[in-house]
Amino acid sequence: MDGELKVFAGSSNRALAQNIADLLDQPLGSATVERFPDGESRVQINENVRGADVFVVQSTSAPVDTHLMQLLIMIDALTRASAGRITAVIPYFGYARQEKKTTGREPITAKLAANLLEAAGATRVMTLDLHAPAVQGFFDIPVDHLQASPLLADAMRRVLCGEVVVVSPDAGGVARAHDFSQRLDDASLAIIFKNRTAPDAVQPLNVVGDVAGRTAVLVDDLISTGGTIGEGAQALQERGAREIYVCASHGVFAGASLEVLAHAPLERVFVSDSVPLPRQTNGAAITQVATAPLFAEAVRRVHNEESITALFT
Numbered sequence: 001m002d003g004e005l006k007v008f009a010g011s012s013n014r015a016l017a018q019n020i021a022d023l024l025d026q027p028l029g030s031a032t033v034e035r036f037p038d039g040e041s042r043v044q045i046n047e048n049v050r051g052a053d054v055f056v057v058q059s060t061s062a063p064v065d066t067h068l069m070q071l072l073i074m075i076d077a078l079t080r081a082s083a084g085r086i087t088a089v090i091p092y093f094g095y096a097r098q099e100k101k102t103t104g105r106e107p108i109t110a111k112l113a114a115n116l117l118e119a120a121g122a123t124r125v126m127t128l129d130l131h132a133p134a135v136q137g138f139f140d141i142p143v144d145h146l147q148a149s150p151l152l153a154d155a156m157r158r159v160l161c162g163e164v165v166v167v168s169p170d171a172g173g174v175a176r177a178h179d180f181s182q183r184l185d186d187a188s189l190a191i192i193f194k195n196r197t198a199p200d201a202v203q204p205l206n207v208v209g210d211v212a213g214r215t216a217v218l219v220d221d222l223i224s225t226g227g228t229i230g231e232g233a234q235a236l237q238e239r240g241a242r243e244i245y246v247c248a249s250h251g252v253f254a255g256a257s258l259e260v261l262a263h264a265p266l267e268r269v270f271v272s273d274s275v276p277l278p279r280q281t282n283g284a285a286i287t288q289v290a291t292a293p294l295f296a297e298a299v300r301r302v303h304n305e306e307s308i309t310a311l312f313t
């Protein structure tokens with residue numbers, strides 16, 4: 001693309017945006033992102049973007065609505081300032097778990113978020129490990145769907161020892177866990193069948209697969225309340241797992257999740273830095289894996305019209 005490459009950041013994850021810009025040898029674009037006294041978001045783009053190939057980095061993490069709105073307003077400002085192309089770089093895509101109706105009179109909020117991004121003027125989306133890959137289809141613009149698993153598997157390989165079993169904490173995550181097991185030298189696979197009794201409460205029912213005496217790696221797309229992982233780790237310990245690790249693409253860490261993880265029988269939790277880690281981890285052993293090299297390379301490739309698929313093959 002001919003336009004000059006520019007990277008802007010919302011306020012959700014400035015550290016990641018800065019690291020991406022640094023790796024691209026670009027200064028972060030100058031923008032004011034603040035609030036009016038009544039709480040409305042205010043954005044001002046402070047430099048010329050006419051014809052530019054602009055990438056706006058913003059995870060729609062908590063406060064989710066504020067960060068989504070900020071992103072929409074930044075895209076609107078860039079559209080009205082005649083940017084040539086606007087890519088919403090959304091390391092963590094909030095609302096992706098509301099991607100289908102599970103009962104009557106429910107919204108499909110992931111689709112609404114996609115509509116809003118397009119209506120604001122996004123011409124492309126780049127994101128990481130969507131809760132459901134089908135959310136890509138909610139957009140009628142190109143979506144670059146990046147994977148954190150190669151980075152997470154590299155980091156985990158350095159600490160894992162003994163016979164490894166990769167565990168999906170629920171039936172829906174089997175494909176993800178299977179992919180991860182292949183990245184860990186064809187580790188074996190086990191599945192926990194969980195029962196969600198309330199939005200913030202889960203009860204594991206059964207573990208299918210052999211975990212006794214093995215190093216178990218629970219793999220999930222995200223950790224929110226920590227309920228899925230906490231209960232899953234408990235079930236694995238009861239079935240004789242030797243050590244239990246966790247690997248999740250997004251450390252959302254809502255509510256008391258860090259305490260839940262600190263009290264669970266876990267050696268360590270690995271997450272990407274798509275969402276900033278809280279200052280205090282309250283005793284939970286967490287390793288954040290840097291995604292800036294991945295995003296920077298993907299941005300470089302998109303700007304130069306090179307393949308993204310080649311990054312993962």
Ligand code: R5P
Nearest residue numbers: 221222223224225226227228
């Ligand atoms: C569920 O389908 C997801 O893959 C995660 O397992 C879930 O969203 C994690 O949430 P929590 O940490 O609140 O159990």
